[in-house]
Every structure is written in structure tokens, then in C-alpha cells.
Amino acid sequence: MAIALTTLVDEAQRYLNAATISDYCPNGLQVEGQPQVRRIVSGVTASQALVDAAVAAEADVLLVHHGYFWKGENPCITGMKQRRLKTLLAHDISLLAYHLPLDLHPEVGNNVQLARQLGITVEGPLEPGNPRTVGLVGSLDTALSPREFAERVAQALGREPLLVEGEGLIRRVGWCTGGGQGYIDQAIAAGVDLYLSGEASEQTFHSARENGISFIAAGHHATERYGVQALGDYLARRFAIEHLFIDCPNPI
Missing domain, CATH: 3.40.1390.30 (NIF3 (NGG1p interacting factor 3)-like)
Known part of the structure; x- marks a missing residue:
């Protein structure tokens, strides 16, 4: 067809x-x-x-x-x-x-789809009351140590993430796929235990360490594989056409 x-x-x-x-x-x-x-x-x-x-x-x-x-x-x-x-x-x-439309979407968006991969229950945007915020905040059903959560990320995404290990267990998570490391300040203000993005900047380490939270950089490409797959699947179902996702590996 x-x-x-x-x-x-x-x-x-x-x-x-x-x-x-x-x-x-x-x-x-x-x-x-x-x-x-x-x-x-x-x-x-x-x-x-x-x-x-x-x-x-x-x-x-x-x-x-x-x-x-x-x-x-x-x-x-x-x-x-x-x-x-x-x-x-x-x-x-x-x-x-x-x-950005594929980052923001509440069903097929990169951030929502990543939450499903990592077992995070979405609570809302990183900035309360601002639905245009790209990043999200959510919670885990069971508290994990930073290393345990990093292992979950590695298993789900098929690559070892960069972990800056903070204090305490991980119950509340903030995240933004891709180059979202700059949202760490909003995540800290939202009271998360861990912030996750695709990339990291030099200052991200200091923000996490000095504010007592954990941080994970899981890869720009790795964190943004799922939204486009979900959109392709949606369009294929909607119109009864074929869809094939092809992953060209990228370590960044």
C-alpha cells in the first residue's frame, strides 16, 4: 500500500x-x-x-x-x-x-520514550508550569544507588554511561536527552537526586558535585534513538505502510 x-x-x-x-x-x-x-x-x-x-x-x-x-x-x-x-x-x-517537536511530544518524544526505557515514571517538566520545557522530572518505583541506576542505563542503552556519583540513593530523576546538560540547574532546583543528559560539559561535573547530586551522561545519540522510532511506528500504523529503523552507531 x-x-x-x-x-x-x-x-x-x-x-x-x-x-x-x-x-x-x-x-x-x-x-x-x-x-x-x-x-x-x-x-x-x-x-x-x-x-x-x-x-x-x-x-x-x-x-x-x-x-x-x-x-x-x-x-x-x-x-x-x-x-x-x-x-x-x-x-x-x-x-x-x-x-524540538520530537523532543517535546508527550507520546513519541525522545524524553518520554527514554523514561520508558529506564523505568522512570514521568511527573512533569523540569520547570513546573512550563510545558515547553524540553526536560522532564520523574521517579523510580524502587530507590537505587547511583551505580545501580548507571547499570540500568548501560543495559537499556547498550553503552557504558559517564557517572558522577553523588550522595545518597536515587529516587527522583531529572533528564533531557541529547545536548541537555545545561538544564542541570533546573534539575537541581526541582530537587532531583540524579540528573541525566546525553552529553556533558566541563562545568556539569562541578554543578553536580557541589550540589550533592549524581549526574549521568549517557550519550547524545544513544538517548535520542527512541523518539524517531516511535514516530515512524506511529506513521506506519496510521497509514499501513512499512517502517524500518536503522541505527548507525555513534559513540558520542
Whole structure:
């Protein structure tokens, strides 16, 4: 079965409420391919490796979290950017990308999906009363030591996280996938025992240590694999088309 590309894009836009979210890149259809869609390939970043994998999988649409055309980047279509776009256009593959809308969504969002992977019950946003806050706060059913929770993260994500071990057991957790380490101050204000993000900055260590909480950096790529999979699954069910998630390993 095939559906119109415009129908797929319209539904993704509606479901993610993408038009209402200010972002650092255009959300939605970034590269237009063939007008009919039978198969979606999803992945975290529209790298050349993922584009090539989409070609091999005979995808009609490549659905990603990290697409192209970021604010402040060189707009010239040269080098790496030219090769990626040339491959998509040569094979008539559309590129559909959602950044912050896929972080924020209450069902398929990266942060909600990561909570499900880690057994965290979502309580609300890191900033109370601000539903546009990307990060979330939640609780564990059973208190764990920082090392026990780090082991849970390692098992769920398939990689060893960076742990800054703080004081006491972990009952309340704050988190923001990807490059969300800057939200540690909001997490501290929310009274969490541990804050988790994808990346870490030099000052993150000091913030955690001096405020007596634990911190985990679990990997930008690793923490953002689940939202795009969930969105791809939703669209596949909605329109009875095929969806294949392809994970191109990234240690960062």
C-alpha cells in the first residue's frame, strides 16, 4: 500500500504540533522526493551512512531527528552537504526531520520514550508550569544507588554511561536527552537526586558535585534513538505502510 507524501507530512506535522514550536532548523519536509510513500526508514541523524542505508533499504522517506539547514551554518551546498543531498535527490528519497517537536511530544518524544526505557515514571517538566520545557522530572518505583541506576542505563542503552556519583540513593530523576546538560540547574532546583543528559560539559561535573547530586551522561545519540522510532511506528500504523529503523552507531 502507498500513500501520498503530502498526506504523510501533514499527519506528522499535525501529530507533533510542529508549526507552533520555534526551533533552530526547519521541521518537516526538508528534501522532497517521489510523491508516493510505501516505506519509511528512520534514524537519528541524516548522515551519509544513514542516507546510504536508506538507499539500500529502498526507502521512499528518510525520517530523522537531526536533519539539515541549521541556523548559523554555511548555506552553501558543497562538500559533505552536497554529497548527502545528491544521494537523496538521485534516489528520489524525501527527508523528513523533526528536532524540538520530537523532543517535546508527550507520546513519541525522545524524553518520554527514554523514561520508558529506564523505568522512570514521568511527573512533569523540569520547570513546573512550563510545558515547553524540553526536560522532564520523574521517579523510580524502587530507590537505587547511583551505580545501580548507571547499570540500568548501560543495559537499556547498550553503552557504558559517564557517572558522577553523588550522595545518597536515587529516587527522583531529572533528564533531557541529547545536548541537555545545561538544564542541570533546573534539575537541581526541582530537587532531583540524579540528573541525566546525553552529553556533558566541563562545568556539569562541578554543578553536580557541589550540589550533592549524581549526574549521568549517557550519550547524545544513544538517548535520542527512541523518539524517531516511535514516530515512524506511529506513521506506519496510521497509514499501513512499512517502517524500518536503522541505527548507525555513534559513540558520542
